[in-house]
Amino acid sequence: MxxxxxxxxxxxxxxxxxxxxxxxxxxxxxxxxxxxxxxxxxxxxxxxxxxxxxxxxxxxxxxxxxxxxxxxxxxxxxxxxxxxxxxxxxxxxxxxxxxxxxxxxxxxxxxxxxxxxxxxxxxxxxxxxxxxxxxxxxxxxxxHAALNLEGRLARWLLMCHDRIDGDELVLTHEFLSMMLGVQRAGVTLALQNLEGAGRIKGRRKRVQILDRSKLEQLVGGSYGVAEAEYARLIGGA
Structure with missing residues (x-):
């Protein structure tokens, strides 16, 4: 090898x-x-x-x-x-x-x-x-303390998007509900709302990120702090 x-x-x-x-x-x-x-x-x-x-x-x-x-x-x-x-x-x-x-x-x-x-x-x-x-x-x-479900889901999608090539995530509503600690029906509704606002496009077991800036509008200060620390401490090492 x-x-x-x-x-x-x-x-x-x-x-x-x-x-x-x-x-x-x-x-x-x-x-x-x-x-x-x-x-x-x-x-x-x-x-x-x-x-x-x-x-x-x-x-x-x-x-x-x-x-x-x-x-x-x-x-x-x-x-x-x-x-x-x-x-x-x-x-x-x-x-x-x-x-x-x-x-x-x-x-x-x-x-x-x-x-x-x-x-x-x-x-x-x-x-x-x-x-x-x-x-x-x-x-x-x-x-989890400050955001509604759509905001928490938007943050999670942004973090996943940072860690892949391309814009498509493979996932299920069941898996998302476990990750976010909510009922599956709530995840389904939140995904539908994000899609209706043009932020994502949902397909069976897949989510495509369409507009990161629109997702970032929902997350407040919960996204970007850790990422900035990584860039400061490691990204330029």
Whole structure:
């Protein structure tokens, strides 16, 4: 198998590393295809592996008996499993699974910890990413408290759109209702309202983003803060 090259990876976090720090990780990065709803991190179980998404993205969800609600979204800008492992824990009460299938680069938690011990610069970049993820989660809390369903859905669609090529998302109303913590009928109505206003176009199991600016009108300050932090701390690294 050809050796992985930093210039050809699609994960922005890996691209932001110095060549020396990428070289610490490269021998341990294993390409892996992913499927919809495939589990990556199990709640309250030892984390054995972490994942740099290349194509597609993963959801971080609460794992409560009452049901699941998404609190974080990780795509090609990030690393699934980063927060608990880099902050000194071997597990988390949250669950992470694939929301849009694609490809990831897998690395063992043991090898990632070993690389971080060898390079404080690598640790700094990865911890800056953890900070941006924490900001994203705080904005999700704000959105659930301050926005109506259409606003929360618009924010979620914008965040998903950031993490794909093109304008079309593959999803179901059932999946959306779980992610947003609402009834399926509410999601259906919200999608219809967004479509009626020319913001999206809905088809069976697909949503096409038509006008981002119209979606952004609905989200207030809940979208853009975490993205700006990422650009400030990592995007230009």
């Amino acid at each position: 050809p050796q992985l090259q930093q210039a050809t990876v699609r994960n922005s976090l890996l691209k932001a590393l110095s060549p020396a720090d990428f070289a610490l990780l490269r021998p341990h990065l294993e390409p892996m295809t992913t499927q919809l709803r495939e589990g990556l991190i199990d709640a309250n179980q030892p984390i054995q592996e972490l994942y740099f998404p290349e194509v597609g993205f993963a959801s971080v969800v609460t794992a409560c008996t009452e049901g699941q609600i998404e609190v974080g979204l990780i795509g090609r800008e990030g690393l699934v499993g980063a927060a608990p492992v880099l902050l000194g824990s071997d597990r988390t009460p949250q669950q992470s699974f694939i929301q849009m299938s694609g490809e990831v680069l897998r690395i063992s938690a043991l090898e990632l910890r070993a690389a971080v011990r060898k390079s404080s610069k690598l640790q700094d970049v990865l911890l800056r990413y953890v900070h941006t993820l924490m900001v994203q989660i705080s904005m999700t809390v704000y959105a």
